Amino acid sequence: MSYSVGQVAGFAGVTVRTLHHYDDIGLLVPSERSRAGHRRYSDADLDRLQQILFYRELGFPLDEVAALLDDPAADPRAHLRRQHQLLTARIERLQKMAAAVEHAMEARTMGINLTPEERFEVFGDKDPEQYAEEAERRWGGTEAYAESQRRAAGYTKDDWRRLQAEADAWSERYTAVVAAGEPASGEAATDLAEEHRQHISRWFYDCPYAMHRCLAEMYVSDERFKAFYDSMRPGLAEHLRDAILANADRRTA
Numbered sequence: 001m002s003y004s005v006g007q008v009a010g011f012a013g014v015t016v017r018t019l020h021h022y023d024d025i026g027l028l029v030p031s032e033r034s035r036a037g038h039r040r041y042s043d044a045d046l047d048r049l050q051q052i053l054f055y056r057e058l059g060f061p062l063d064e065v066a067a068l069l070d071d072p073a074a075d076p077r078a079h080l081r082r083q084h085q086l087l088t089a090r091i092e093r094l095q096k097m098a099a100a101v102e103h104a105m106e107a108r109t110m111g112i113n114l115t116p117e118e119r120f121e122v123f124g125d126k127d128p129e130q131y132a133e134e135a136e137r138r139w140g141g142t143e144a145y146a147e148s149q150r151r152a153a154g155y156t157k158d159d160w161r162r163l164q165a166e167a168d169a170w171s172e173r174y175t176a177v178v179a180a181g182e183p184a185s186g187e188a189a190t191d192l193a194e195e196h197r198q199h200i201s202r203w204f205y206d207c208p209y210a211m212h213r214c215l216a217e218m219y220v221s222d223e224r225f226k227a228f229y230d231s232m233r234p235g236l237a238e239h240l241r242d243a244i245l246a247n248a249d250r251r252t253a
Contacts, residue, residue, distance in 0.1 A: 001042075001043065002031070002032050002040040002041060002042055003040065003041045003042075003046070004038065004039070004040065004041075005019050005020070005030075005038070005039045005041070007041075008041045008045075008046065008049065011046065012046075012049055012050075012053060014053070019039070022049075022052070022062075023039065025062065025066075026066070027052060027062055027065065027066050028045065028048055028049055028052060030042075030045055031044065031045055048069065051065075051069055051083075052065055052069070054083045054087075055068065055069075055083070058083070058086050058087070058090065059175075059232075059233065061176075061179045064179075093231065151203065151204060151205075163203050166199060167199065170192065170195055170196065170199065171232055173192060174189075174192050174196075174232070174236070174240065175232045175233045175236065177189050177192060178233050178235065178236050178239050179233060184239050184240075184241075184242035184243040184246060185242065185243070185246040189239070189243040189246070190243055190246050190247040190250060191247075192243065193212075193240065193243040193244045193246070193247035194247050194251070196212075196240070196244065197209070197212045197244070197247070200212075200215075209247075209248040209251065209252050210248075212244055212247075212248060213244065213245060213248050215244070216240065216241040216244035216245055217241065219237050219240060219241055220237050220238055220241045225237065
């Protein structure tokens with residue numbers, strides 16, 4: 001039995017354009033064509049699509065997905081075992097994030113001018129107050145902390161949405177740079193490191209290069225920050241640290 005591209009798109013919850021793209025790059029080539037040249041997908045094609053979508057959900061780039069699925073040494077059971085392990089680890093991380101958000105809903109606002117429901121709507125599974133008490137202990141007497149609190153107190157829900165959207169877009173672009181094998185000292189990485197510094201300065205407090213260097217080292221030395229950045233892609237924390245240091249060297253030379 002075979003299925004049309006429209007049927008498969010409906011089964012899988014993807015667009016027809018996505019299936020056309022997968023065909024064009026050789027990731028999912030339908031087993032059959034109709035007499036009119038239309039794509040027809042077999043049950044085996046659907047199995048491969050399921051594997052592709054599993055890996056995509058876990059954040060793997062398409063070229064890595066193709067390499068994994070076309071590895072002659074791997075069998076379908078090996079793929080399922082690996083995906084089960086990765087998904088289980090992701091579920092555990094999300095459960096911890098959800099618990100942190102629930103805790104934040106009961107905590108004091110720390111100057112963020114949003115209701116708990118609005119914070120959850122804006123930040124999703126990220127907790128903006130996760131390290132608030134620790135931050136106050138470590139930096140509460142600094143001008144940067146005071147400035148950050150002053151700005152945050154005046155932000156509306158739309159402001160926080162713009163802030164989060166900007167951060168998410170940056171994360172996607174930096175992850176792509178790391179996935180492409182770009183060096184931390186290269187132009188692409190250092191330009192994004194500069195955007196990272198400017199984002200902090202624009203939304204929270206003035207972040208000169210000396211301070212950005214200190215933050216970069218903390219992203220690797222503090223296991224929580226390292227886990228946050230490495231959750232985007234393994235090794236990203238150290239890559240970002242090196243890019244921030246290289247950017248500071250380049251722009252202060």
